[in-house]
Amino acid sequence: MVVHRRRGWEIAEREATPEAAFWNRRAVMAGGAALLAATPALAQRVVPPVGPAQTGPTVAHPFPLNQAFVDPGRPLTGEDIATTYNNFYEFGSHKQISRAAQRLTIQPWEVVIDGMVEAPLKLDAADLERRLPREERVLRFRCVEAWAMTVPFSGYPLAALVALAKPTSGAKYVRMETFQRPSEAPGHRQFWYPWPYVEGLTMAEATNELTFIATGAYGKPIPRQMGAPLRLVTPWKYGFKSIKSIVKFTFTDQRPKTFWEVAGPTEYGFWANVNPQVPHPRWSQATERLLGNDERVPTRLFNGYGEWVAGLYQDMPSAERLFM
Numbered sequence: 001m002v003v004h005r006r007r008g009w010e011i012a013e014r015e016a017t018p019e020a021a022f023w024n025r026r027a028v029m030a031g032g033a034a035l036l037a038a039t040p041a042l043a044q045r046v047v048p049p050v051g052p053a054q055t056g057p058t059v060a061h062p063f064p065l066n067q068a069f070v071d072p073g074r075p076l077t078g079e080d081i082a083t084t085y086n087n088f089y090e091f092g093s094h095k096q097i098s099r100a101a102q103r104l105t106i107q108p109w110e111v112v113i114d115g116m117v118e119a120p121l122k123l124d125a126a127d128l129e130r131r132l133p134r135e136e137r138v139l140r141f142r143c144v145e146a147w148a149m150t151v152p153f154s155g156y157p158l159a160a161l162v163a164l165a166k167p168t169s170g171a172k173y174v175r176m177e178t179f180q181r182p183s184e185a186p187g188h189r190q191f192w193y194p195w196p197y198v199e200g201l202t203m204a205e206a207t208n209e210l211t212f213i214a215t216g217a218y219g220k221p222i223p224r225q226m227g228a229p230l231r232l233v234t235p236w237k238y239g240f241k242s243i244k245s246i247v248k249f250t251f252t253d254q255r256p257k258t259f260w261e262v263a264g265p266t267e268y269g270f271w272a273n274v275n276p277q278v279p280h281p282r283w284s285q286a287t288e289r290l291l292g293n294d295e296r297v298p299t300r301l302f303n304g305y306g307e308w309v310a311g312l313y314q315d316m317p318s319a320e321r322l323f324m
């Protein structure tokens with residue numbers, strides 16, 4: 001069934017949603033309300049070019065929109081929802097952690113790039129961001145718990161960070177690690193979890209065009225509860241792969257043991273590719289609930305991003321549990 005969903009600019013003021021409000025604000029930031037009226041389609045929206053390196057602590061938003069990721073095929077999730085319904089176990093094992101997360105100190109934020117690289121790097125998150133090509137993408141996001149959202153993320157492709165890091169030819173994986181500060185994050189005192197939160201990708205996954213480091217959301221710097229100042233977004237994988245508040249990227253020839261793989265090996269694995277036909281041991285993955293309107297929609301293989309990533313797995317041994 002093909003449903004015509006009206007775009008923000010087709011919606012009358014009285015029925016404007018938070019999503020429409022987002023696009024309106026973006027247009028204003030991009031040069032005035034007149035722009036919105038004059039712009040027939042999002043795809044032709046004028047966005048400011050990425051300027052020369054800036055000197056402030058953060059990099060000005062919004063970033064230019066990547067035309068390959070303009071249309072997610074479903075409505076944006078309201079910013080009020082995406083910023084108040086979160087998974088971030090460092091701040092509690094429930095969804096209402098947004099307030100607690102405000103205790104996280106995000107400036108300064110040192111990022112370490114080490115392991116099998118030509119020369120290890122240590123730099124502030126904002127400096128890192130200024131050195132990489134910034135853009136905005138609207139992405140579908142699917143948690144393993146079968147809820148989903150659609151978010152305008154901004155940041156840079158992980159591939160650009162990999163290029164900056166100059167891994168040596170022996171590197172096979174990127175291991176990523178979250179901060180560990182029990183004084184700011186009460187979850188870190190829950191000793192039964194294998195802190196710090198760790199994730200990993202193969203080099204082919206890390207350098208895929210779809211793999212993104214988000215430093216912003218909804219046209220602004222990303223809020224702490226969503227993983228400030230930098231978090232991974234791998235939209236074809238279950239949400240737990242999208243590690244938040246990263247402090248270290250390590251290039252290695254060993255497959256990293258990830259947080260959820262260690263915490264619950266019978267339910268969570270390294271690959272975690274979205275697949276509606278492979279149920280979680282405790283629930284079906286056939287459908288998902290869209291945050292906001294609570295509509296249930298069919299889940300798609302690779303969360304609908306097979307065009308970008310299906311090729312990565314074509315020649316994998318069948319013993320690999322790609323979908324958990």
Ligand SMILES: Nc1nc2c(c(=O)[nH]1)N[C@H]1C(S)=C(S)[C@@H](COP(=O)(O)O)O[C@H]1N2
Nearest residue numbers: 086087088089143178197239240242243244
């Ligand atoms: N460091 C860290 N990263 C994390 C998590 C976490 O608990 N700690 N939760 C993951 C899970 S399970 C999901 S679904 C997403 C949630 O991202 P969101 O809160 O921005 O929606 O973050 C992922 N990244």
Ligand SMILES: [Mo]
Nearest residue numbers: 143144239240
């Ligand atoms: Mo998740």
